[in-house]
Amino acid sequence: MSGGYAKETICIQSGWKPKNGEPRVLPIYQSTTYKYESSEQMGRLFDLEESGFFYSRLQNPTNEFVAQKICELEGGVAAMLTSSGQAASYYAVFNICEAGSHVVLSSTVYGGTFNLLTVTMKKMGIECTVVDPDASEEELNKAFKENTRCVLAETIANPALVVLDIEKFARLAHSHQVPLIIDNTFATPINCTPFQWGADIVIHSTTKYMDGHAMCLGGAIVDSGNFDWSKYPDKYPGLCQPDESYHGITYTEKFGKLAYITKATSQLMRDLGSAQSPQNAFLLNIGLETLHLRIPRHCENAQKVAEYLEKHEKIAWVNYPGLKGNKYYELAQKYMPKGTCGVIAFGPKGGRSAASGMMDYLKLAAIVTHVADARTCVLHPASHTHRQMSDAQLVEAGVAPDLIRFSVGIENVDDIIADLEQALRKI
Ligand SMILES: *Cc1c(COP(=O)(O)O)cnc(C)c1O
Numbered sequence: 001m002s003g004g005y006a007k008e009t010i011c012i013q014s015g016w017k018p019k020n021g022e023p024r025v026l027p028i029y030q031s032t033t034y035k036y037e038s039s040e041q042m043g044r045l046f047d048l049e050e051s052g053f054f055y056s057r058l059q060n061p062t063n064e065f066v067a068q069k070i071c072e073l074e075g076g077v078a079a080m081l082t083s084s085g086q087a088a089s090y091y092a093v094f095n096i097c098e099a100g101s102h103v104v105l106s107s108t109v110y111g112g113t114f115n116l117l118t119v120t121m122k123k124m125g126i127e128c129t130v131v132d133p134d135a136s137e138e139e140l141n142k143a144f145k146e147n148t149r150c151v152l153a154e155t156i157a158n159p160a161l162v163v164l165d166i167e168k169f170a171r172l173a174h175s176h177q178v179p180l181i182i183d184n185t186f187a188t189p190i191n192c193t194p195f196q197w198g199a200d201i202v203i204h205s206t207t208k209y210m211d212g213h214a215m216c217l218g219g220a221i222v223d224s225g226n227f228d229w230s231k232y233p234d235k236y237p238g239l240c241q242p243d244e245s246y247h248g249i250t251y252t253e254k255f256g257k258l259a260y261i262t263k264a265t266s267q268l269m270r271d272l273g274s275a276q277s278p279q280n281a282f283l284l285n286i287g288l289e290t291l292h293l294r295i296p297r298h299c300e301n302a303q304k305v306a307e308y309l310e311k312h313e314k315i316a317w318v319n320y321p322g323l324k325g326n327k328y329y330e331l332a333q334k335y336m337p338k339g340t341c342g343v344i345a346f347g348p349k350g351g352r353s354a355a356s357g358m359m360d361y362l363k364l365a366a367i368v369t370h371v372a373d374a375r376t377c378v379l380h381p382a383s384h385t386h387r388q389m390s391d392a393q394l395v396e397a398g399v400a401p402d403l404i405r406f407s408v409g410i411e412n413v414d415d416i417i418a419d420l421e422q423a424l425r426k427i
Contacts, residue, residue, distance in 0.1 A: 077225030085205020087274035088219030099125025106153035160398025170198025208372035299339030
């Protein structure tokens with residue numbers, strides 16, 4: 001699909017490819033619905049006998065072109081957009097799970113994902129076992145059950161910055177005949193393509209680096225096409241057995257490698273409706289056009305900020321996988337040799353109160369819930385994003401009470417460091 005183009009070219013050129021006389025720029029198809037000449041043709045669309053657009057809750061051309069671009073960046077076979085990263089995580093799991101299913105979940109995943117799986121989906125009858133991503137394969141093996149249907153983890157965990165040994169997790173998942181789902185939000189396909197290391201499904205909160213400007217919520221799901229659902233019809237009845245809500249079609253038989261995304265679109269999106277607005281998809285596409293320029297700059301700035309903090313007398317600890325001596329340095333070099341992400345975690349001396357005190361003195365770095373956009377921003381997870389967690393859960397998630405999540409932007413790095421310097425001087 002990508003015609004062998006490099007990621008930089010895919011960022012700019014993929015997705016919308018205008019034909020003769022068509023608009024140069026991706027149009028916003030601001031329409032809920034699509035007109036057809038015959039009633040019979042419309043019927044065939046509803047039966048999934050013919051591909052085409054009929055209602056924007058299921059598919060919209062603007063969204064499809066943007067999904068295609070993300071698909072090519074990840075090296076997948078099919079992709080879809082969702083209204084948020086949360087919706088992407090939910091659909092990615094729920095597409096292959098039902099009441100009675102079991103999920104193996106990395107303990108360091110984003111707080112929202114943790115809550116989704118351990119609280120909300122639990123109410124739907126989907127159980128999960130939370131595992132330490134650094135545990136040995138022998139240990140991790142014990143988490144799998146007969147009803148396990150997938151494994152979910154993040155390339156670089158937000159905000160613990162734990163780098164996942166993707167090959168280890170892929171090997172484990174496959175030895176139990178289940179797919180590995182990777183949330184690749186922080187690394188982005190510019191720094192890491194998990195399919196290359198054996199992951200089967202990739203999900204994104206496009207709200208972060210992909211959008212890059214803190215403008216729009218969004219999510220994406222990409223399928224590598226590598227997991228052969230049809231080998232396990234008893235495990236994945238939703239994909240391998242007739243769907244009564246579509247006159248008994250069987251997704252794996254009818255759509256082959258496109259089965260997973262087709263089902264997620266035509267069934268979950270139809271029934272649950274977390275569709276992205278085409279306006280947002282248009283803005284996301286603009287973000288994607290510069291992703292390959294922004295990400296290296298985020299990483300370069302973050303590296304300098306991490307090195308500055310590491311040497312500072314008022315700093316107790318710094319966690320950034322790009323620092324030599326970091327626990328995840330080697331894994332980061334293997335999976336993300338060009339850089340990891342722009343997010344740093346650190347703790348000032350003086351613990352929790354010094355952490356929140358220092359944040360108030362920052363002028364350039366803004367206190368926001370958001371992370372991973374062009375502007376430098378800062379957050380105290382223990383009192384903000386992760387405040388629903390108990391102290392024990394915080395520790396398990398790799399979030400210390402004094403942890404400051406510092407999302408390094410693409411401003412001039414000297415200005416970012418000067419801002420930190422003046423704030424640190426005051427504590
Ligand atoms: C933010 C985030 C999410 C959730 O995405 P939303 O777009 O906020 O719904 C999921 N995973 C990771 C790693 C995130 O950083």
